[in-house]
Amino acid sequence: MLNETAPHPSTDRLVGGGLFHSAIIAALKQRGAPITHLSERMGLGRTTLQAALYQPYYVAGHRIIAATLGMSLHQLFPAWYGPDNQPLLEKAAS
Secondary structure (H helix, E strand, O other), X not given: OOOOOOOOOOOOOEOOOOOEHHHHHHXXXXXXXXXXXXXXXXXXXXXXXXXXXXXXXXXXXXXXXXXXXXXXXXXXXXXXXXXXXXXXXXXXXX
């Protein structure tokens, strides 16, 4: 399970109202998918998935991260996705 309570650096923050940024990055790394490598492997720029942790409208990036971690979008980003895993923000839905 991901560490939901303890931030890593002092600048760490909750992502989308859910998990800490460092917990998501660490979980990806543990699965052999560092975020920059995963981004490149998916044909994206090195920092695209990193940016998805800070922006609610990177729906494709959120899906890649969630699938890699075996979690739902709502589990990872509850402020950005409802229990049905649909975007809560109008801009993300379009």
